[in-house]
Amino acid sequence: MARQYNFRKRVMVTGGAGFLGSHLIDRLLDQGHEVLCVDNLFTGAKLNIDHLRTHERFEFLRHDVTMPLYVEVDEIYNLACPASPIHYQHDPVQTTKTSVHGAINMLGLAKRTGAKIFQASTSEVYGDPAVHPQPEDYWGYVNPVGPRSCYDEGKRCAETLFFDYRRQHGLGIKVARIFNTYGPRMHPADGRVVSNFIIAALKGEPIPIYGDGSQTRSFCYVDDLVEGFLRLMATDDAVTGPINLGNPGEFSMRELAEKVIAITGSKSEISHLPLPQDDPRQRQPDISRAKATLDWQPTVALDEGLVRTVEYFRRFA
Template identity: 65%
Template sequence: MSVKRILVTGGAGFIGSHLCKKLLKQGHEVVCLDNYFTGSKANVVGLLSYPGFEIVRQDTTYPMHFEVDEIYNLACPASPVHYQHNPIKTIKTSVLGAINVLDLACYLGAKVLHASTSEVYGDPCIHPQTEDYWGNVNPIGSRSCYDEGKRCAETVFFDTYRQSGLDIKVIRIFNTYGPNMHPNDGRVVSNFIVQALRGEDITIYGDGKQTRSFCYVDDLIDAMVTMMNTEQGFIGPVNLGNSAEFTILELAEKVLSLSCSRSKLVFRPLPQDDPKQRRPDITLAKLKLGWEPLVDLEEGLKYTIDYFRRILA
């Protein structure tokens, strides 16, 4: 295997840090770019022992100048509490960030993978969601900065492909969890685990009957690297996630059981535009990548609970 020099934007984030580690273990050189808005230096400082690893503090809304062979574009706040904190900044990161990444990739002739999201489907009218579904998205809601920003970023990637023939890859990430999640990111898995470990009430929005699928981060990273290494011409988009479906109430009960917590469940109103169902159809990933998740929810939750026990201590 030839050694590549690879840029990972958002490399100090939850998913980005795992990706950096995977690529380094494969023997590649990695440039981790992050502005630390939601990423953390603590996620990647342990990787400095690899001679081919470097960290650059920069925002993707500014032009980038690197000499690399491949680019993984992960930079963007991905949880509602973070992307709604500064919605204009979120849109800029999605759209201007995509443009700047593509400008660099076109200049270098580098292959580039864009991490899109299941949020492009909005509150879906079909279930499970397939890649040819155009979505049901509110363009002016409180989640729109992220949903529409990511949709526009996909447009920029596909138009660049059609215009220049750049080797692009587009994936749509469904709910992912695991170590290195931010304890205050507002995502349902981290929320429930942190509340359970602290003995606080577990907050369920709505009646808890809405469903999600949960993919352990190691499974997702394997799929991302496999997608990057597919032949030129297969560009996606490809759904990446776990097709096993659980209600939010089932997730809360699993967290309570595995953490041995005595926390109580409390119910709050459902936020605007919160999807009632979210589960990927991963037929295309199975066919083109030979991939499907291996870690079930209970096993993945055990690893994640152990991680939060350490950092909360």
């Protein structure tokens, strides 16, 4: 069984050198915990955790979660997986392995140590949804053989594994479905819409919009999302999820581009490119469950979050 502490825990974060993982680690350290950051640095970056190198309660381990890991921990946040189309389509077989084999290995570790384990799932499990906004009991509309399937179906299978480990072994699990998140430490070349738009605007280059720009997304600032992670992990064993975590404010791609141009003061123009295969037309979370169960909802407005994110990206322009 896991060791018991009154307050301090030993927490492992896989994908901890990534965008979300590094922000989560900051919060965990602020709470007084010991943190083991596990990352193979495929999309994560040491720059994101460089400020923690000398922290007495921080440890970094370069490791691929598709391989078993034998450590002693009290809680596991499983965030390891490329999360942008450019990165997860670079090696789709490895992407599926990271989601599936990674989940098996981390669940096995949690079973051995008695650790509570959190799975960072995704709104992509809903595919191109026929229900809007998307509640957790909607099963999705996903192409199982398309170019995005390595990520979509990998995450769906990981959720299956988590709930089967719960049913079969009584494991303490938490599953969060993450909707579009943005903020400082996003990879500048990850191909996601917020980073794409900001980098293009800062360079004065055309801002690329796929299709006519009417497709919508809901953007959650990273600090809000991490707060949701921590609240979900702190719930009692009866709360498993899945729980949507995202900002229900819905914006079209054209609206986002116009906001970025205004905030950066750019002279960039909007260019239109063909719509990628299986790109969802709408994406908006129903966060009723998060409000009721976690007393959680986003507090950072899109304009405010974009200002903070633009300041971070100025170093890369």
